[in-house]
Amino acid sequence: MKTIIGLVFLMFICVEINAQEALTAEQSDPAKLGWMQGFPPPKDKIISAIDGSFFRFPALRYSVCHMRQFMPTTEVNAATTNRYEFKVTLDRNIDTLTFLPWNSSEPQTWKESLAKNYTDGILILHKGKIVYERYFGELKPDGVHAAMSVSKTFTGTLGALLVEQGVLDENKTGADYIPELKNSAFGDATIRQILDMTTGLKYSEDYSDPNAEIWAFSAAGNPFPKSSSYDGPTNYYDYLVTVQKEGVHGEVFGYKTINTDVMGWIISRVTGKSISELLSERIWKPLGTHVDGYFQVDGAGIAFVGGGFSANMRDMAMFGEMIRKNGKFNKQQILPPSLVEDIMNGGNQEAFNQSVYSTSLRNWSYRNMWWITHNEHGAFAARGVHGQTIYIDPLAEMVIVRFASYPEAKNSKIDPTSLPAYHAIAKYLISK
Amino acid sequence: MKTIIGLVFLMFICVEINAQEALTAEQSDPAKLGWMQGFPPPKDKIISAIDGSFFRFPALRYSVCHMRQFMPTTEVNAATTNRYEFKVTLDRNIDTLTFLPWNSSEPQTWKESLAKNYTDGILILHKGKIVYERYFGELKPDGVHAAMSVSKTFTGTLGALLVEQGVLDENKTGADYIPELKNSAFGDATIRQILDMTTGLKYSEDYSDPNAEIWAFSAAGNPFPKSSSYDGPTNYYDYLVTVQKEGVHGEVFGYKTINTDVMGWIISRVTGKSISELLSERIWKPLGTHVDGYFQVDGAGIAFVGGGFSANMRDMAMFGEMIRKNGKFNKQQILPPSLVEDIMNGGNQEAFNQSVYSTSLRNWSYRNMWWITHNEHGAFAARGVHGQTIYIDPLAEMVIVRFASYPEAKNSKIDPTSLPAYHAIAKYLISK
Numbered sequence: 001m002k003t004i005i006g007l008v009f010l011m012f013i014c015v016e017i018n019a020q021e022a023l024t025a026e027q028s029d030p031a032k033l034g035w036m037q038g039f040p041p042p043k044d045k046i047i048s049a050i051d052g053s054f055f056r057f058p059a060l061r062y063s064v065c066h067m068r069q070f071m072p073t074t075e076v077n078a079a080t081t082n083r084y085e086f087k088v089t090l091d092r093n094i095d096t097l098t099f100l101p102w103n104s105s106e107p108q109t110w111k112e113s114l115a116k117n118y119t120d121g122i123l124i125l126h127k128g129k130i131v132y133e134r135y136f137g138e139l140k141p142d143g144v145h146a147a148m149s150v151s152k153t154f155t156g157t158l159g160a161l162l163v164e165q166g167v168l169d170e171n172k173t174g175a176d177y178i179p180e181l182k183n184s185a186f187g188d189a190t191i192r193q194i195l196d197m198t199t200g201l202k203y204s205e206d207y208s209d210p211n212a213e214i215w216a217f218s219a220a221g222n223p224f225p226k227s228s229s230y231d232g233p234t235n236y237y238d239y240l241v242t243v244q245k246e247g248v249h250g251e252v253f254g255y256k257t258i259n260t261d262v263m264g265w266i267i268s269r270v271t272g273k274s275i276s277e278l279l280s281e282r283i284w285k286p287l288g289t290h291v292d293g294y295f296q297v298d299g300a301g302i303a304f305v306g307g308g309f310s311a312n313m314r315d316m317a318m319f320g321e322m323i324r325k326n327g328k329f330n331k332q333q334i335l336p337p338s339l340v341e342d343i344m345n346g347g348n349q350e351a352f353n354q355s356v357y358s359t360s361l362r363n364w365s366y367r368n369m370w371w372i373t374h375n376e377h378g379a380f381a382a383r384g385v386h387g388q389t390i391y392i393d394p395l396a397e398m399v400i401v402r403f404a405s406y407p408e409a410k411n412s413k414i415d416p417t418s419l420p421a422y423h424a425i426a427k428y429l430i431s432k
Numbered sequence: 433m434k435t436i437i438g439l440v441f442l443m444f445i446c447v448e449i450n451a452q453e454a455l456t457a458e459q460s461d462p463a464k465l466g467w468m469q470g471f472p473p474p475k476d477k478i479i480s481a482i483d484g485s486f487f488r489f490p491a492l493r494y495s496v497c498h499m500r501q502f503m504p505t506t507e508v509n510a511a512t513t514n515r516y517e518f519k520v521t522l523d524r525n526i527d528t529l530t531f532l533p534w535n536s537s538e539p540q541t542w543k544e545s546l547a548k549n550y551t552d553g554i555l556i557l558h559k560g561k562i563v564y565e566r567y568f569g570e571l572k573p574d575g576v577h578a579a580m581s582v583s584k585t586f587t588g589t590l591g592a593l594l595v596e597q598g599v600l601d602e603n604k605t606g607a608d609y610i611p612e613l614k615n616s617a618f619g620d621a622t623i624r625q626i627l628d629m630t631t632g633l634k635y636s637e638d639y640s641d642p643n644a645e646i647w648a649f650s651a652a653g654n655p656f657p658k659s660s661s662y663d664g665p666t667n668y669y670d671y672l673v674t675v676q677k678e679g680v681h682g683e684v685f686g687y688k689t690i691n692t693d694v695m696g697w698i699i700s701r702v703t704g705k706s707i708s709e710l711l712s713e714r715i716w717k718p719l720g721t722h723v724d725g726y727f728q729v730d731g732a733g734i735a736f737v738g739g740g741f742s743a744n745m746r747d748m749a750m751f752g753e754m755i756r757k758n759g760k761f762n763k764q765q766i767l768p769p770s771l772v773e774d775i776m777n778g779g780n781q782e783a784f785n786q787s788v789y790s791t792s793l794r795n796w797s798y799r800n801m802w803w804i805t806h807n808e809h810g811a812f813a814a815r816g817v818h819g820q821t822i823y824i825d826p827l828a829e830m831v832i833v834r835f836a837s838y839p840e841a842k843n844s845k846i847d848p849t850s851l852p853a854y855h856a857i858a859k860y861l862i863s864k
Contacts, residue, residue, distance in 0.1 A: 036733045039700040040669040046732050049504075050657045066506075069733055072481075074501050080574055080722065142512055224656055225482045237472045268471040290512065292724060300478050301468045301501055 022407035025115040028058035030138040035062035036069075050224060057407040060386070064120065064146040064405050065138040067310050068294055072223045074303055076293035076311070077280045084288030084318055084330045091131040094124065099424035102416035113421045117387050117414055118406045120145055121313045125321055125399040126429045135313075137405065142291060144310040145403035148384025151295075151309035152260040154279050154319075156369020157335070157343075159195050159263045161282065164339045167270055170195070177266045180237075185245035186262050193249045194266075195368050196347045197259045200247030205256060213243070217258060221298040235300035236261050253348070253355040253366055257306035260369060264305035275305045287322060288330040289315035307384070313401055320390040320399035339368075344380060344394070346372035360412050373419075377426055385409040387418065396426035454839040457547040460490035462570040467494035468501070482656060489839040492818070496552065496578040496837050497570040499742050500726055504655045506735055508725035508743070509712045516720030516750055516762045523563040526556065531856035534848035545853045549819050549846055550838045552577055553745045557753055557831040558861045567745075569837065574723060576742040577835035580816025583727075583741035584692040586711050586751075588801020589767070589775075591627050591695045593714065596771045599702055602627070609698045612669075617677035618694050625681045626698075627800050628779045629691045632679030637688060645675070649690060653730040667732035668693050685780070685787040685798055689738035692801060696737035707737045719754060720762040721747035739816070745833055752822040752831035771800075776812060776826065778804035792844050805851075809858055817841040819850065828858035 022028070031037075034045050047059040049070035054063040063070060095111040114122060120139040124132035139145055162168040168177070174186035174194065181187050189199045204212035219232055220239035233239040240262050264275045271278060276295050284293065291312035295303035318329060323343070327335035347367035357364065365372045372380040377395040382388075387404025400422055406414050454460070463469075466477050479491040481502035486495040495502060527543040546554060552571040556564035571577055594600040600609070606618035606626065613619050621631045636644035651664055652671035665671040672694050696707045703710060708727050716725065723744035727735035750761060755775070759767035779799035789796065797804045804812040809827040814820075819836025832854055838846050 039697060039706075040667055040732050040734060046667075048731055050731070068500065068504065069506050069729055070504050072500065072502050072504065074498075077574065142509065235472055235478075265471060274471075297501060299480055299482070300472050302472060 023058055025118045025136070028061050028118070028407075029136075030058075030062035030065075033058060033062075035059055036066075057405070060407075061118070061120070061137050061405040064386070064403070065140075065143055067144075067146050067296060067308075071296045073294040073310075074274070074276045074297050074301065075280070076276050076284050076295065076309070078289040078292045078312075078315065079285045079287065082288050082330060083290055086125075086130045086314060086317070087128070088130040088133070090133070091126075094132045094425065094428075097424055097428055099420045102420060104416070108417060108421075110421055110425065113417045116417050117402075117404050119387070119402060119404050121401075121403040123313050123317050123401045124425060125317055126432075127397045128321055128325070130317075131429075133313075139313070139403060141314070142312070144291060144293060144312050146384075146388070147309045147311055147316070147382075147403075148386060148388045149257070149307050150316075150382040150384040150388045150390060151305060151307050152257070152369040152384075153382035153390070154283070154309065155260050155264045155267070155275055155305045156195055157323075157339070158267055158275065158278055158282065159191070160339050160342060160368040161335060162267060162270065163191065163195075164336050164342075168266070174262060174266065178269050180241050181262070184241050185243045186240065188245075189249045191263075191266070194259050194263050196253070196351075197255055197366055197369075198250050198253055198348065198351050199256070199259055200245055200249050200252070201254060201256055201258065202244040202246035203256050203258060214257075216242075221302075221304055223297060223299045235298045236302050236304065237265055237300075240265065251351060251354070253352045253357070255355065255357070255366070260306035261304070263369075264303070275303050283319065283322075283334060284315070286330065286332050286334045287315070287318040289318055291315055313403060316390055316401045317399060320392055320401060324392050324394060324397070324399055343368050343370045344372070344378060346374055346380075349374065360415065375423070377423070379422070379426070383411055385411060387411065387414045389418070391422050393422070393426040396429045398426050398429050400425070455490055457550045457568070460493050460550070460839075461568075462490075462494035462497075465490060465494075467491055468498075489837070492839075493550070493552070493569050493837040496818070496835070497572075497575055499576075499578050499728060499740075503728045505726040505742075506706070506708045506729050506733065507712070508708050508716050508727065508741070510721040510724050510744075510747065511717045511719065514720050514762060515722055518557075518562045518746060518749070519560070520562040520565070522565070523558075525860075526564045526857065529856055529860055531852045534852060536848070540849065540853075542853055542857065545849045548849050549834075549836050551819070551834060551836045553833075553835040555745050555749050555833045556857060557749055558864075559829045560753055560757070562749075563861075565745075571745070571835060573746070574744070576723060576725060576744050578816075578820070579741040579743055579748070579835075580818060580820045581689070581739050582748075582814040582816040582820045582822060583737060583739050584689070584801040584816075585814035585822070586715070586741065587692050587696045587699070587707055587737045588627055589755075589771070590699055590707065590710055590714065591623070592771050592774065592800040593767060594699060594702065595623065595627075596768050596774075600698070606694060606698065610701050612673050613694070616673050617675045618672065620677075621681045623695075623698070626691050626695050628685070628783075628798055629687055629801070630682050630685055630780065630783050631688070631691055632677055632681050632684070633686060633688055633690065634676040634678035635688050635690060646689075648674075653734075653736055655729060655731045667730045668734050668736065669697055669732075672697060683783060683786070685784045685789070687787065687789070687798070692738035693736070695801075696735070707735050715751065715754075715766060716747070718762065718764050718766045719747070719750040721750055723747055745835060748822055748833045749831060752824055752833060756824050756826060756829070756831050775800050775802045776804070776810060778806055778812075781806065792847065807855070809855070811854070811858070815843055817843060819843070819846045821850070823854050825854070825858040828861045830858050830861050832857070 047053040097110045098107040120137045170192040175182040205214045206212045221236045293311035296308035322329035326337040347365035349365045352365045379393045382390040387406040391400040479485040529542045530539040552569045602624040607614040637646045638644045725743035728740035754761035758769040779797035781797045784797045811825045814822040819838045823832040
């Protein structure tokens with residue numbers, strides 16, 4: 001039962017579909033499949049958060065653009081004044097640019113890669129101007145898309161901002177700020193370890209294991225009615241105090257969502273504001289965004305900051321460009337340059353290479369909930385399952401935002417046809 | 433169980449609180465009571481749609497501004513271009529204007545009436561300019577508020593628009609447009625009878641009766657998981673086909689929410705669009721509204737058009753002013769003047785006087801889901817429980833929008849200190 005409750009609204013579920021056997025992007029187009037269309041929709045076209053059907057491919061391709069049709073949410077208000085308007089100078093050459101996918105000797109065009117990756121939306125900024133912008137499937141220019149774990153990057157950036165401002169001391173511990181965390185794994189974990197996910201946690205995100213802790217976390221955050229036999233925690237925070245330590249903090253990068261949720265809790269405790277409010281006030285409004293974003297919430301109104309954000313693509317691009325411009329955007333210094341410098345300097349590569357990413361993303365690092373490639377362009381990214389990303393290439397003065405609904409959750413399936421494609425575009429833009 | 437399921441998300445529940453014994457507006461201020469405040473909120477400050485606590489006074493005073501924090505919703509997108517900006521010329525005299533509440537010999541000031549009515553927001557337009565605008569409790573200028581049955585007026589207006597355009601024939605029946613309705617009470621009810629709620633329906637909205645049909649309707653539309661023993665309809669439309677006839681259509685006004693929901697279904701069937709989409713395209717965007725509104729939805733994504741709309745106060749005022757100006761607003765003819773004329777001419781007063789409103793609202797009528805006062809100013813209104821209204825006084829060139837969270841649902845408790853107050857303001861504005 002716990003598993004079912006968790007499954008219901010888990011945002012980054014590992015869908016057990018082999019993409020090789022799945023419908024293609026064109027075949028799985030939501031408009032073609034007719035999810036939730038008709039008055040009323042036919043019974044077999046109704047998808048729901050209750051039975052988890054909304055998060056199974058290909059229904060997922062519809063749901064990612066309509067998360068709040070299935071779940072309670074809270075606003076991240078966009079700007080109401082000083083809205084930013086991008087300049088657009090489309091580059092017709094990009095579609096035919098080619099790159100070599102990882103582990104392949106067959107060049108692929110950029111345009112081909114979009115369908116291969118079940119892209120719902122993609123936008124490329126070069127020197128701050130839109131040079132490429134496409135919408136597929138269910139995504140509309142004025143709509144939103146689930147950001148999945150790109151959500152983490154916003155919480156991490158807000159946490160790092162508070163460190164820069166001296167509101168948080170990165171050497172203090174979770175328990176220093178939230179006494180309730182004292183007996184949990186976060187009790188003696190420092191803010192820095194939490195921000196960089198080098199905490200040692202007894203916490204498995206192995207979805208194939210019914211006893212994995214992820215299910216208990218998900219059940220706690222599930223906003224729908226619990227079964228009468230359920231006696232576990234009833235919101236995210238009540239779950240976080242139960243997390244136990246495993247190993248030593250500070251040594252190994254362990255990509256675990258609950259670090260973000262505990263970071264969100266600490267931020268809210270010290271500022272007295274929810275992450276939704278803070279993200280709106282400090283970032284979304286100053287950027288001049290156009291479309292309200294939103295977080296899914298648990299039964300206590302607490303946002304799922306580890307994965308529950310949905311936002312508009314151009315608004316996401318504003319955020320990426322602001323970071324690329326060292327915190328300055330829309331005629332304001334929104335974040336201090338030192339914060340961006342800290343992200344770009346990266347995290348502990350040694351700790352990263354001891355993680356499960358040691359092969360696929362060798363020599364990368366993780367800092368303030370950003371992924372740092374340490375490649376020759378100094379590229380870094382926000383990344384979420386099913387293909388979500390904000391990819392920033394400082395040398396190429398390029399920002400890419402991608403929303404996608406790839407049949408499988410793991411980015412390891414998507415990276416081979418996306419990361420080399422981004423790098424190829426970057427090299428092309430430099431050469432222009 | 434059916435009752436509990438229904439109770440959960442019912443939007444126009446008759447809260448059994450005697451306002452005389454309730455906390456005052458000041459005492460029940462949500463910020464003071466701390467609903468959903470804190471990280472996490474204290475257990476006794478957590479309110480929820482699941483147990484119905486979000487809709488009980490005084491928690492209701494918080495929830496009305498945050499409905500989507502508790503329930504799945506669907507957008508009514510605001511304008512993204514040509515946004516309308518009101519001119520503001522505040523009139524300082526309004527607060528001290530006095531009126532005589534119904535059945536009272538003690539004059540009350542306008543300002544006093546606001547607290548008496550648990551006003552969350554109130555806005556007065558005179559000749560299109562804002563002359564009065566106040567926000568109380570949880571409502572913020574850029575926020576939204578539950579419109580309750582004011583929602584009906586939007587569906588009714590869209591239905592009447594389709595009649596004006598010849599898309600719907602007001603003499604055809606529900607079954608002519610939706611064959612599935614053939615064996616229901618709506619099968620032989622005309623579009624006109626549905627729009628004016630003169631249908632004869634075996635349908636009770638008596639909340640004190642556990643067998644009242646309202647509970648079955650609510651259970652069907654409840655987006656949360658049903659109990660395993662539940663075998664009733666699982667969305668609004670599947671319920672509507674089960675409604676049985678009682679009496680004769682066309683003779684008596686019977687204010688029953690399901691007329692609106694069936695009207696919404698008919699509109700969607702003939703246009704191929706949801707009410708959310710249509711309201712946005714045909715009205716909300718042309719008006720130049722600023723804030724996305726939203727409808728709560730059932731498990732099939734169908735909006736609760738009979739009562740589930742939430743919107744921004746200034747945006748509501750734009751709608752009211754557009755109607756007052758015979759359909760023209762923001763430099764566009766948004767609705768045909770003939771439609772507004774049809775509303776203002778009113779409905780069948782004889783049918784109205786045979787309803788439960790024959791005493792309290794003697795000689796009023798109901799047309800296209802608007803309430804027509806037939807007073808000497810020709811005033812007419814959209815009305816929702818707990819004190820929601822858009823009140824239009826053509827002679828005074830006045831539009832009032834009120835959002836409120838009165839402890840009791842019934843407007844009969846609120847009318848004595850609001851309707852005479854509106855009329856007093858109208859007379860003052862005429863005399864200015």
